[in-house]
Amino acid sequence: MIKKTARYKITFAYDGSNFAGMQVQPHQRTVEQVLTVAVNRIAKKPQPPVAVIASGRTDAKVHALGQVAHFDLPFEIEPVALLKALNSSLPLDVLVKKVEPVSFDFHARFSAHNKRYRYRVSQGEFVNPFKRDYTGHFKYPLDVAKMQLACQDFVGEHDFTSFVASGSNVKSHVRTIYSATVVPDNTQNEIVLEFSGSGFLYNQVRIMVAVLLEIGTGQRAVDDIPKILAGKDRQLARWTAPASGLYLVSVGYENNLHNTTKSIDEKGNLK
Template sequence: MRNLMIKIQYNGANYCGWQKQPDSLGIQGTIEKAIFDITKEEVKITGSGRTDAGVHALGQVANFKLNSDIPYSKLPNALNSKLPKDISIIDCKEVDDQFHARYNAKGKRYRYLIYNSPYRSPIYKDTSYHVKYELDFNKMCKEAKSLIGTHDFKGFMSSGSSVIDTVRTIYDIEITKDEDLITIEVEGSGFLYNMVRIIVGTLVDIGRGRIKDNLSEIIDSKSRSKTGHTAPAHGLFLKKVDY
């Protein structure tokens, strides 16, 4: 039995998230069905992590065990012929039997898109957060630097998580602007539940002037009441997973 690693891109607008649900359409279950259609084998694929409903991926990684001797180089095109057009397998490799997409991940990089214009965009409506208010871009960039390093990000976690250790390390954060489109990329060792979306919401509230405190003070407070709103899911992309 071979252990195969696949890299996946998807637009999450029509899905309940990564995880397979009994009564909802998930990315995981959709890919498992495509594998069965090609190989007639029932497999369970393991993703590097869950993405919520509406979240997208440019480089989600998953692995699964397969008996079929179909060449791994042929699998992406074969699976894509069975998958809907908003999911695509963009790479496949045979990996060591011990490889685990989730447990072996050393870090992740997320991208978040903000469409900052008084008027909505039909082009970016499913893949960006429309913020119609003027944002202080330079202030957002300045404050974001406080996120880099190892901190207790308890205030940047939504309720409902059972995680006890809320210390995480942010390796890098980049904020760029191209006309009306603001791109925020965050790379770290791991992320708490809704952490990236709360980071984005906090930066937006800082840019609007709704939050007056310095971001370093907000981090130190460890209080969810001090951070900003949770930015919507549809602006978020899992860009890459590091191993």
């Protein structure tokens, strides 16, 4: 057994374009896999290996601006040194932005109390080759005011059975959405949707986005979302927006109670 002498929380970003998701999969390049290799190299390849525990999984092609993970090292190391060591060992499509020593009762997944996701919709008539990996393309005109009105029906505690993809194995589909917004970004010819909630189900955000896009085109009524929620039937929501437009923006931890010292940002400054 590794002697657990220090636990570290890292906040990191990644370009999901060339990853098969966050979670380790056989014969696939994943974010967890490259992080685990880097952490164990720094830990001098102990046995058993150090496990990297993320706040949750993201699917293939999905990006993150503020994913969170924790791991235990068999020795203590200064946060700034660990930050530099990790970024020196990681591929260029992953960046550790912050390192924080935390107490052993901190858990990246189970201590989290909210997550924020962003979805970017490109509105060009044709697919922009420089955006194809970072937005979901939707060329049809959208009534943003209708989308803004409709998205408020997601706010609150609901059973999201109609908004979870097959393959989910969680016991409860009840989740709480704290906020939902739809904002046009005219400088980029994009529509930006954001959702903050207690947690999200498999493909939930992408299915929510797809329904809002249908409302924006008039294919659905502006008051359809309560009916879809009440129906508890995945077929009512129909399709799923592409993974390329989705970003995990941040993971929240209540009052940051588990931190044991100040954190270090990517420039080596105390936060």
